[in-house]
Amino acid sequence: MTSYQPATSFRAADPPLMARIGDWLRRHQRAIRWTQWAVILVYATLLIAPTLVSLPGRAAHIWDNVTLFAQFVFWGIWWPGVLISMLLFGRLWCGVLCPEGSLSELASRHGRGGAIPRWVRWPGWPFTAFILTTVYGQMVSVYQYPKPALLILGGSTVAAIAIGYLYGRDRRVWCRYLCPVTGVFGLLAKLAPMHFRVDRNAWDSCPPKLGRTATVTCAPMLPLHNMDSASACHMCGRCAGYRDAIELTARAPGSEVVEVSGRSANGWESALIIVGLMGIAIGAFHWASSPWFVIAKQWAATWLVTHDMIWPLSTSLPWWLLTNYAANNDVLNLLDGALLLAYIAATAAAMSLALGLPLAAAARVLGPWNWQRFHHLAQALLPLAACGVILGLSAQTVTLLRADGFDLGWIGAARVTALAFASAWSLYLGWRIAGKYAGNAARLAATGAVALAAAAPVLAWSLLFWIW
Numbered sequence: 001m002t003s004y005q006p007a008t009s010f011r012a013a014d015p016p017l018m019a020r021i022g023d024w025l026r027r028h029q030r031a032i033r034w035t036q037w038a039v040i041l042v043y044a045t046l047l048i049a050p051t052l053v054s055l056p057g058r059a060a061h062i063w064d065n066v067t068l069f070a071q072f073v074f075w076g077i078w079w080p081g082v083l084i085s086m087l088l089f090g091r092l093w094c095g096v097l098c099p100e101g102s103l104s105e106l107a108s109r110h111g112r113g114g115a116i117p118r119w120v121r122w123p124g125w126p127f128t129a130f131i132l133t134t135v136y137g138q139m140v141s142v143y144q145y146p147k148p149a150l151l152i153l154g155g156s157t158v159a160a161i162a163i164g165y166l167y168g169r170d171r172r173v174w175c176r177y178l179c180p181v182t183g184v185f186g187l188l189a190k191l192a193p194m195h196f197r198v199d200r201n202a203w204d205s206c207p208p209k210l211g212r213t214a215t216v217t218c219a220p221m222l223p224l225h226n227m228d229s230a231s232a233c234h235m236c237g238r239c240a241g242y243r244d245a246i247e248l249t250a251r252a253p254g255s256e257v258v259e260v261s262g263r264s265a266n267g268w269e270s271a272l273i274i275v276g277l278m279g280i281a282i283g284a285f286h287w288a289s290s291p292w293f294v295i296a297k298q299w300a301a302t303w304l305v306t307h308d309m310i311w312p313l314s315t316s317l318p319w320w321l322l323t324n325y326a327a328n329n330d331v332l333n334l335l336d337g338a339l340l341l342a343y344i345a346a347t348a349a350a351m352s353l354a355l356g357l358p359l360a361a362a363a364r365v366l367g368p369w370n371w372q373r374f375h376h377l378a379q380a381l382l383p384l385a386a387c388g389v390i391l392g393l394s395a396q397t398v399t400l401l402r403a404d405g406f407d408l409g410w411i412g413a414a415r416v417t418a419l420a421f422a423s424a425w426s427l428y429l430g431w432r433i434a435g436k437y438a439g440n441a442a443r444l445a446a447t448g449a450v451a452l453a454a455a456a457p458v459l460a461w462s463l464l465f466w467i468w
């Protein structure tokens with residue numbers, strides 16, 4: 001792992017605070033590695049310890065039961081916290097704290113260093129891996145039980161180490177191409193108010209004595225000279241000050257979505273926003289509370305019984321395929337499993353239409369049909385997509401805290417505020433993006449269509465939090 005070590009610098013003697021923070025990160029790589037080991041230790045403990053004890057009884061609390069404590073920390077604090085950190089600091093979590101990324105990079109340092117195969121570079125992995133893990137997580141109740149958590153998170157860590165061992169040298173091949181949340185993190189980081197900015201003039205005119213011949217190990221393999229997005233940057237700081245041209249810089253939140261996504265947004269990112277974050281993920285958070293799910297289940301069960309087909313109601317599967325905890329009175333039969341998949345798929349289809357059609361109308365009123373414009377407009381919905389998954393994950397925090405007697409009377413107001421803020425931000429981004437393509441009436445009409453698209457996830461979250 002190589003960080004840039006400047007010999008001297010012609011930058012301002014007193015650089016802005018943000019640039020100094022970037023330089024601090026570069027100078028403290030050893031401390032960062034020790035921090036990573038500490039996170040790995042906590043991560044392994046929280047994953048493994050709950051699988052070694054029996055499941056908690058009804059009288060157990062977060063503070064006296066290791067399983068509930070780990071559940072609370074993982075799904076209640078850790079994951080929502082990581083998502084919020086993406087919005088605040090970009091992918092600092094990935095570069096500085098993520099245990100999977102650190103282990104994968106370590107394995108890569110001592111591994112075979114093979115060339116990265118084409119199948120690994122397939123751009124559809126971030127979308128596909130997110131969908132598969134989200135759906136599988138629901139099938140095995142990953143939020144509720146320790147063994148599925150170990151299987152999914154631990155399995156992902158083992159895969160990250162194996163990919164690191166096989167491909168690349170000192171690199172994070174897993175994080176760049178295959179991590180199930182790399183696509184989501186990359187999208188959320190576009191909204192962050194900071195990034196490592198490259199001054200191309202300074203880069204090109206950098207004299208050799210300032211280190212233009214030095215190298216930097218950028219673990220996610222970014223082309224530093226052309227970097228104009230925070231999406232794939234892990235904010236590790238190793239390139240801070242490189243050629244006197246790269247520094248951590250503040251920017252307007254969401255400015256990348258307006259200024260850069262017109263060139264960089266693509267179909268896989270739109271699919272992840274529309275089908276993944278606002279379709280599959282909403283279905284996954286919805287189904288267990290949905291009265292429609294109950295109605296469908298009653299109808300299907302009645303139909304099966306009247307047709308003498310009892311086996312879908314009486315057959316269960318091993319816990320690693322479908323939730324099966326008889327001692328806790330929590331067993332999904334085949335019908336439950338099939339309906340769960342159907343419910344999530346139907347939600348994804350309905351949300352894709354409810355979001356895709358208004359976005360297509362917005363793209364069309366701004367000019368002749370153009371997919372790139374559609375993808376650009378889809379990114380206006382990123383604040384709402386981020387808010388949704390954070391609220392969905394924090395619902396687990398709320399459930400656990402309420403079960404332990406905490407009074408969270410303020411949570412409804414907090415949710416309304418978060419949704420209102422995210423909606424306003426999405427509309428603002430839609431307005432700014434539309435302004436890139438047209439003025440006046442067309443811009444207003446396109447923003448109205450974006451508002452129509454934004455209404456769909458707001459309605460979906462309102463159903464979950466206030467109507468059902």
Ligand code: SF4
Binds near residue numbers: 095222236
């Ligand atoms: S561009 Fe690469 S080296 Fe620079 S901060 Fe981002 S991940 Fe680190």
